[in-house]
Amino acid sequence: MQAARMPRPKFTVLVVDDVPENLSHISGLLQPLYHVKVAPGGARALEIVRGSAPPDLILLDIMMPGMDGYAVCGKLKSDPRTSDIPVIFLTAMAEDIDQEMGLGMGAADYISKPVNPAIVMARVAVQLDLKQARDRLHEQNRFLEQEVTRRTDEMNGVHEATALVLAGLATARDNDTGHQLVRLQHFVQALARRLSRQPRHAPALSTPVIDLLFRAAPMHDIGMLGIPDRILVKPTPLTQRETALLQTHPARGRAALEQVERRLGRTVPWLELAKEIAHAHEERWDGSGFPRGLAGVAIPLSARLVAVADVYNQMTQPRIGRVPCAHAEAVALIGAARDRLFDPDVVDAFLAIEDEFQEIARRYPDTEADFHKQLALRDAVGDTA
Structure with missing residues (x-):
């Protein structure tokens, strides 16, 4: 006893032949099971x-005037x-070489004329x-690609959230705020996009790299976790020690x-940039920075971008015991430090988009709650000193 076949969806079949009798005969065979369209020629x-x-399938005569079946198939x-x-292909040309030619052009099958109705129906x-x-497989592949993209986006989101949480642990212990990190991300992104217009920097600042910089920038001060609170919030000048x-x-x-990378057991691109930034964002173009006294292009480009963004960020936001600079003053100070403290190309990029920096600062301002957090932290450290 034969197993019942699943119901077949109503497919559309296009029959192409220049002989009306052939069109009528073949379409008559197919119409009980399929939607049938006919065409009397290639065009x-x-x-x-x-x-x-x-259509879902094409039955195509080869020998037609004007545009033959081979041309249509091509x-x-x-x-x-x-x-x-x-x-x-439907054709009276039954030589092996004719079939090889048609199949070589991408035809799925070959039916010789005069056609056998049972063979036509079976091969269709x-x-x-x-x-x-194939369509189901393509659909599954599309679904899997979308799923991979979705999960990759989720993992990227987890990585970014992890970076912000870790960086937030550092900023929670000094006079900085959570908004400071968000501003810094957007400052660095804007600088990198502008600098990528320069031919010599474009290869190093592709869109994927700029995305990684956006995620890595908040890690610049992660090392502050190892610095005592009494130093981070001390209202008076620090001693030499x-x-x-x-x-x-x-x-x-x-x-x-x-250490995070060792625990993961693999290299992670955004962590590579985060390490560069964390280690070199305090270096200065003339070699006067720390911890290694690097100068010029020996400083990683990622750190040179963060250096300018971080200084603007620090100068223009209010902190306990420090009056913020106006935007114009901060721009002037950074411009004056061009080719001395900061990479001249990065400063030029900054000067070209200073209005964008000002807009980012307006979009992510520090709040009154941020200021009270600073006061509470200072008082708490003072009480335990």
């Missing part, structure tokens, strides 16, 4: 196929919109079953991120 067939409702297979539609059914299977201890935060930051 009309292409119009139908490229219309709003292309055009179908060269067009991404129609290349997946299976083509079965086989090709439509194969097409349905305290300054030396504070200046260990870049090396501490890099070491902490290296």
Whole structure:
């Protein structure tokens, strides 16, 4: 006893032949099971196929005046919109070389004339079953690609959230705020996009790299976790010993991120940039920075970008015991430090988009609650001193 077949969806079959009797005969065979369209020549067939409702299968005569079946098949297979539609050649040309030529052009099958109705129906059914299977496979592949993209986006979101949480642990212990990190991300992103317009920097600042910089920038001061609170919020000038201890935060930051990477057991691109930034964002173009006294292009580009963004960020926001600079004053100070403290190319990029920096600062301002957090932290440290 044969197993019951699953109901077949009503496919559309296009029959192409220049002989009206052939069109009538073959379409008559197919109509009980399929939607049938007919075309008396190659040009009309292409119009139908490229219309709003292309067929699922094409039965195509080879020997036609004007545009023969080979030419039609070639055009179908060269067009991404129609290349997946299976083509079965119908022809009285029964030589092996003719079949090899048709199959070599991408035809799915070959039926010789005069046609045998049972063979036509069987081969049409086989090709439509194969097409349905291919379509399902393509759909599954599309779903899997979308799922991979979704999960990758989720993982990127987790990485970014982890970076912000870790960086937030550092900023929660000094006079900085959570908004400071968000501003810094957008400052660095804006600088990198502007600098990427310069031919010599474009290869190093592709869109994926800029995205990684956006995620890595908040880690610049992660090393502050290793600095005592009494130093971070001290209202009076630091002693020489305290300054030396504070200046260990870049090396501490890099070491902490290296430990994270070792635990992961693999290299993570955004962590690579985060390590660069954490270790070198306090270096200065003229070699006067710390911890290694690097100068010029020996300083990683990622750190040179963060250096300018971080200084603007620090200068223009209110802190306990420090009056913020106006935007114009901060711009002037950074411009004056061009080719001395900061990479001249980065400063030029900053000067070109200073209005964008000001807009970012307006979009992510510190709040009254942030200021009270600073006061509470200072008082808490003072009480335990």
